[in-house]
Amino acid sequence: MKLSQTMAAAAERLGHRFGNPDLLIEALTHPSVMGRMDNQRLEFLGDRVLGLVIAEALLAEDSVAEEGELAPRLNLLVRKETCAEVAASVDIGAALRLGRSEMLSGGRRKTALLGDAMEAVIAAVYLDAGFDAARALVLRLWGERIARARGQGRDAKTALQEWAQARGQNPPVYADIAREGPDHAPVFLVEARLDDGRAAEGRAASKRAAQQKAAEELLARVEAEK
Incomplete structure (x- = not known):
């Protein structure tokens, strides 16, 4: 052919x-x-x-x-x-x-x-x-x-979970906030939240990627507050 x-x-x-x-x-x-x-x-x-x-x-x-x-x-x-x-x-x-x-x-x-x-x-x-x-x-x-x-060996979700557990907190919780865009090109908004109330959002074309982005944002935030 x-x-x-x-x-x-x-x-x-x-x-x-x-x-x-x-x-x-x-x-x-x-x-x-x-x-x-x-x-x-x-x-x-x-x-x-x-x-x-x-x-x-x-x-x-x-x-x-x-x-x-x-x-x-x-x-x-x-x-x-x-x-x-x-x-x-x-x-x-x-x-x-x-x-x-x-x-x-x-x-x-x-x-x-x-x-x-x-x-x-x-x-x-x-x-x-x-x-x-x-x-x-x-x-x-x-x-x-x-x-x-x-x-970049550890993904952000793993790194955030290890950060939380090292400080006696439960693993972060991920919540679906919104789904935007047309069916053929959806965009998901997800929130990552720690026991102490600190949270961050991530937006991406899949839930998994949005969770990663939320974890990256939250991890950067808590590490900056050291």
Whole structure:
């Protein structure tokens, strides 16, 4: 099968010339497209390839970190939100094959769809040219994120919970405040609150991301008040 113009452009942005273009087509085909091909199996494989490449890179980047330090960095780099950010950086959304309902609901911008497609693309490169090619792709696209992960290893929710417990408080409570925007592009407003009454809000396109932003804001606030 011949690559569409948008898929060919995506391959250029990825920096990989596919010997078997069908693999890229499969990687960029969402299950909402009726037919025998979609990217779910490649997503499954790509998730494992990504995890191995990132784990290897983290060990090389920090030769003294212990497992307890490396695991949160790995989780940060392979989570769906990060995969979606990387996909957006090379405009994978423009090349996705979507069913009509997903297309009309803004599927090209959805975190889950972009993250799944990015994992599938990694698997497509792996099957097309082997592990070295997949490793090169991941290291090229994740780039500075790997180096920055050393200072971002713990997510904000974990850090805030540890801060509270170290001071004899219960873990922070997260409350949904509002849901704004259209159905295809919602924005969630979440509040993080500590036992002592201090609170902060976070706004993002998913509840999980909004909780993280609220935790970041509240953690920055309480640490500034030391």
